[in-house]
Amino acid sequence: MTPPLPPLTQVVLKVHSRCDLACDHCYVYEHADTGWRSRPRVIGDAAVARAAERIGEHAAAxxxxxxxxxxxxGEPLMAGPAxxxxxxxALRAALPEVCELDLRVHTNGVRLSPAYCELFDELGIRVGLSLDGGRAANDRHRRFADGRSSHPQVLRAVGLxxxxxxxHLYAGLLCTVDVANDPVAVYRALAELEPPAVDFLLPHATWERPPQRPAGAGAxxxxxxxxxxxxxxxxxxxxxxxxxxxxxxxxxxxxPGLGEALGLEPVDLVVLETDGTYEQADSLRTAYDGAPATGMDVFRHSLDDVARHPGTAARQTGLAGLNATCRACPVVRSCGGGLYAxxxxxxxxxxxxxxCAxxxxxxxxxxxxxxxxRRPAPPVDVAGPExxxxxxxxxxxxxGGPQTVRALARSQLALTRAMLAAVHGSSGLTGSAAWDLLADLDAAEPGALDAVLAHPYVRSWAxxxxxxxxxxxxGTLAELAAAAAVxxxxxxxxxxxxxxxVLHLPTLGRLVLGGGAREALxxxxxxxxxxxxxxxxxxxPGDPRWQPVRRIxxxxxxxxxxxxxxPQRAAHRWPVADRLGAAEYARWARDLAEAADLLDRxxxxxAAGxxxxxxxxxxxxxGPDGRDVSSAARQAFGAVGIARPRTAPGLALLLAHEFQHVKLGAVLDRWELYDRGDTRLFEAFDLSPRPIGSLFQAVYAHxxxxxxxxxxxxxxxSAQARFTHWRALTDEAxxxxxxxxxxxxxxxxxATGARDSVDPWLKATV
Structure with a gap:
């Protein structure tokens, strides 16, 4: 039996094939491959539409x-806001309802402006910037064609x-290592910009074009x-x-490792060029002219076709795909043989x-x-109660009555604890005061710790x-420890x-300090x-800058x-709202109270569960055009996200609908209900074809x-017509x-239980 194809979950989409800088270490323009010369400068409408369709069908399948x-x-901002x-x-419209789009842009920062940032805020696009350190370090390579420094423009972009x-748009910085630069000076220059993340990249090189190794710098x-x-x-x-x-x-x-540069996990990335052609990882451009080519494009080939390509398959075989020297190395599971290129x-x-060395x-x-x-994690029952x-x-x-749902909640808490232990175990932390306090509280005040760990967004962060x-x-570990200690x-x-x-205490609230404070006791x-x-x-908490979590x-x-x-609440398919003003909070409180009464009645x-x-x-x-939107984040048991609808009955319906997804997600964490390897698509509820897991979720919610x-x-x-409509669709599904x-x-x-629920509705006279 042929094993299922590993899905491609990351797409690098080239929207412009030229750049406004002339970086001398650029693998696109300065290395072996010259494919960029023949490509359109800007991606065309047909390529955009077909690329979105291909990504959507792959996600569904x-x-x-x-x-x-x-x-x-190139530089994507040269493509323009339109x-x-x-x-x-196009991407958001093409993806199935249950699939979240993590959309990012990677830019040199030269053209980033307030208008672009407002556009990215509207579209939910996070921004990564290339920066190699302070001005002297950055300008060794990242300059304009006439030799001018790009550093002031990049600093302005980071400032924005x-x-x-x-x-919330700031995804982090990408820094290419140059051993001629002082590493501590580079680190300090980047740290001053308070990035959420930094990725230090080895400059692309091969045995035929080896990296710079200064004399006297050692092996x-x-x-x-x-x-x-x-x-x-x-x-x-x-x-x-x-x-x-x-x-x-x-x-x-x-x-598992994080990405293709280290570790043995299968590579799940594909590149889409401005003309709609598929390519393998951009880093292959450093090997030889034509190295990343697949001979495929979005107009004739699916992403599954790309996954079958020999070049893609070569990076899917883990340890078996490495040479004998690498397979025998004691650190191979961390190194993974290094970047393929x-x-x-x-x-x-x-x-x-x-x-290698x-x-x-x-x-x-x-x-x-x-x-x-390391201090060992407390023992954890991953399964929770039967x-x-x-x-x-x-x-x-x-x-699912109250006792049943509470059992699911206890099971989810056990899973959160296990994931928290895994976070600590994989972190490399030694002598962590926050972790030691969490362990102490678990022994002495488990109720206080559980009250924090049961917060839905703890698991989504983990x-x-x-x-x-x-x-x-x-840093979230320290926030959890502080909240539990309080x-x-x-x-x-x-x-x-x-x-x-901002100082954040999960389940309690946040203190908006502003200024330059980096830490609080x-x-x-x-x-x-x-x-x-x-x-x-x-x-x-008496400070007027304290914003507590409000409870209704x-x-x-x-x-x-x-x-x-x-800050971890942004786990939903739709963008979260900012802190509510007093008037909007009052509307929420009123509508939630009315919706609760309606559900009870x-x-x-x-409602009981x-x-x-x-x-x-x-x-x-x-939502777009003011339509109702709601979400149940798969890793956030106990929470639903909702844009407040116009009426309390509408809110009641969304609460009931989304909590069905919450319940089924908890069930799926414990039991297998369907073959996860089944790639067929099923059409139901007048929606686009969807895989078996999405069909199961849709039936359960409806x-x-x-x-x-x-x-x-x-x-x-009016409810009679909607009842007739939904019972027919649910019956078919x-x-x-x-x-x-x-x-x-x-x-x-x-499925039999769902049939037992539906059959009485079919007999009802409307």
């Missing part, structure tokens, strides 16, 4: 929940991204350079993510990396520094961290990072808490957090939707699910 697209060049807007809209209104100058940066980074408390270091720490702990010699890539010295050095004994057969039966029908997202910094009231003091002028006691910043200022009391003593301050069999598991509502920005309109149909003529041939035995039980 493989059931992808997220796709990353990086707008690239092209970038057209690309972003550091402004509070645009800070491994690149390792020494990076280890010098690592020492300074560690001493500063790891103020931002560094992908190279994080990747090595992860692989030393047995976790850097292995090129005499017409073949079957060699160790030209940086440097990579070995770097990995050994980082392993030695991480060798101190569910009885009757509880599974409730869930199979789309329902999932991002474990997936290698450079924006998921380790709830415990023991008087513990925790050093917490102040990011973008948070002390929680029985009478409250205080925060002392590194400039000596003392403050606490509902009938029956129930409480919902209206979460509009947590008209949908009690669903919903109130046992729903803890958090995150306001979203209004059980609550149909029930909602069924109860309202008794007294509302349940049949499609049951006969799909993709379900496990438990999945069949859920």
């Amino acid at each position: 493989h059931g992808l929940t997220a796709v990353r697209v990086v707008l690239h060049g 092209v970038i807007r057209r690309v972003a809209r 991204l550091r402004e509070p209104r645009f800070r 491994t100058p690149y390792a020494h350079w990076l280890l010098a940066v690592h020492r300074r980074w560690e001493a500063d408390g790891r103020p931002f993510a560094v992908r190279t270091f994080d990747s090595v720490h992860r692989t030393l702990s047995g976790l 850097h292995r090129y010699r005499d017409g073949s890539f079957d060699h160790p990396s030209v940086y 440097d990579l070995r010295a770097l990995i050994d050095g980082l392993a030695a520094r991480a060798g101190a004994v 569910l009885s057969d009757s509880q599974l039966g409730e869930l199979a029908m789309g329902l 999932a991002r961290r474990l997936s290698g997202d450079p924006g998921a910094g380790l 709830l415990a009231g023991r008087g513990d003091t925790v050093a917490v990072p102040v990011r973008e002028g 948070v002390t929680g006691g029985r009478t409250g808490w205080t925060a002392r910043t590194d400039d000596g200022a003392l403050t606490g 009391g509902l009938a029956g003593g129930r409480v919902l957090a209206l979460e509009d301050v947590d 008209d949908l009690p069999e669903y 919903l109130w046992a598991g729903l803890t958090t509502v995150t306001p979203l920005r209004p 059980l609550a939707v149909t029930a909602f309109w069924g109860t309202r149909a008794l007294a509302d003529e 349940v049949d499609l699910l049951a006969t799909s041939g993709a379900l496990t035995p438990l999945g069949h039980r859920f």
Whole structure:
């Protein structure tokens, strides 16, 4: 049986094929490949439309929940705002509803302006910038064609991204290593710009075009350079993510690496040029003319076709695809043989990396520094409590009472704890005061710790961290420890990072300090808490700059957090709203109270479980053209995201709909309901064809939707039409699910349960 193709989840989309700088180390224009000369300067409308369609169909066929697209060049900002807007809209329209688009642009920064930043804010595009250090270091290579410095323009661009209104767009900095530059000076120049992440890249080179190795610098100058940066980074408390270091720490702990440069994971990236042709990784341009070519394009070939290409397949085979020297190396699982392009010699890539000695010295050095004994994580029950057969039966029908949903919540908490332990284990942290305090609180005040760890966005942060997202910094561990210490009231003091002028305490709120504070000492006691910043200022929850998480009391003593301050809440498919003003908060409180009463009255069999598991509502920005939008983030049990609809009944419907996704997601964390390798697409609910997992989610959510309109149909003529519409579509979808041939035995039980829920509706007279 042929194994399923690994999906391509990252696309580098070239929107402009020329550049306004003349960097002498550029692999696109200065190395072996010359393919850029024959390509259109700007991507055309036909290529945009077809590329979006190909990405969308690939996401649907493989059931992808997220796709990353990086707008690239050349210099992508030379394409102009209209092209970038057209690309972003085409991509979002083409992706399945359940697939999140992580859209980014990588730029040299020269053309970045407030107008571009406003456009990126509107379109949800994060920005990465190329910068090699201070002015002298940067200008060794990154100059205009006439020799002028580009450094002032790049600093201006970074300044824009550091402004509070645009800070959320700041994805990080990319720095190409030059061993002629002072590593500590480069580090300090970058650290002063407060990036969320920095990626230090080895300059592209091969055995036929080896990297610069200055006389007297020893055999491994690149390792020494990076280890010098690592020492300074560690001493500063790891103020931002560094992908190279994080990747090595992860692989030393047995976790996957972060990207194709290190580690043995299959490469999941493809490049799309301005003429619609597919290419392999851009780094291959350094090998020989035509090295990245595939002979394929978006007009004739799918992304699955590209995944089958021999060049792509060669980077999918892990350890087996390396030469004998690499396979026998003790650090191969961290190194992965190095970047594929850097292995090129005499017409073949079957060699160790030209940086082999440097990579070995770097990995050994980082392993030695991480060798101190770490405090072990507390034991974790990953599975959590078992569910009885009757509880599974409730869930199979789309329902689930309070005890059943609370059991799911306990299971999710156990999973969050396991993921938190994995984050710590892969971090390389030694002597972490935050982790030690978390372990102490787990033993002495487990209730306080659980109250923080049950916050939905703790797990979403941990999932991002474990997936290698450079924006998921380790400072969150200190924030969690501080929040739990405040709830415990023991008087513990925790050093917490102040990011973008804000001190955040998960589940509690945020303190908007502004200014230059980088850290605060948070002390929680029985009478409250205080925060002392590194400039000596003392403050606490009585400060007018404190923005607490506001909680809305509902009938029956129930409480919902209206979460509009947590920086991790941006886990939803749609952009989150900013902090609500007093008037909008009052509207939310009014509508949530009315929606809760309506659910209790008209949908009690669903409402009872919903109130046992729903803890958090995150306001979203209004959808396109003002339409209702809502979301259940897969890694955030207990939370739903909603743009407040015009009516309270509309809000009630969205709450019921999204919590169905929340419940089913928790079930899928414990049990297999369908064959995840089934790549067929199924058409239901008048939506675009979708994979079996999306069909299952749609059926489960629409059980609550149909029930909602069924109860309202008794007294509302417009509801009667909607009930008739949804019961017919749900009936058809349940049949499609049951006969799909993709379900496990438990999945069949859920399909039978859905049928048991639908059949009575079919007999109802409207």
